[in-house]
Amino acid sequence: AQSVTQPDIHITVSEGASLELRCNYSYGATPYLFWYVQSPGQGLQLLLKYFSGDTLVQGIKGFEAEFKRSQSSFNLRKPSVHWSDAAEYFCAVGGNTGKLIFGQGTTLQVKP
């Protein structure tokens, strides 16, 4: 079955600290992978996406993610978190069918 798991429902980090949000997927074909962010009261905004090529992907707002096929993972990282990064983060997987499967989301809280 196709699925996305974000093991951490809620994460709290101090401002300036590094961040890693985990994402594991199960997908039968070559996956397309996405990270979206949702600020309170807003729709989802794309942070970055991976289709092929370099497994380290750079996104907006200083985020990056690394695709590891052997671990079926696509973890999101940021070296130094800002208070404005507090939001909910969603990992998603898709393929040539065009449908996206989303994880449950991880809520990030940033301590001053």
Place this chain on the structure above:
Amino acid sequence: DVKVTQSSRYLVKRTGEKVFLECVQDMDHENMFWYRQDPGLGLRLIYFSYDVKMKEKGDIPEGYSVSREKKERFSLILESASTNQTSMYLCASRSGPRETQYFGPGTRLLVL
């Protein structure tokens, strides 16, 4: 900038009412989607449309229908609203399977 708009940010309806949620995109996108978002469940796909007058069921279509008479507009219909349809509804559009999905701000629906 791509813009996806949804007709209402907040909506309160009574059980048994017929409810229409409207979504409009301004980028001539072929594909449009309706999701519902519930805490701890992430986004779940209700219906999607690859083109005008075309629709396909997503993962949770029961109790919903859709209409796409014009390329820019995708409507979600709750034929007879029930309390378990209280949720956040998100619309999205994109130009093709490998392209970014752009999301609207969402409609928070409360069914009493």
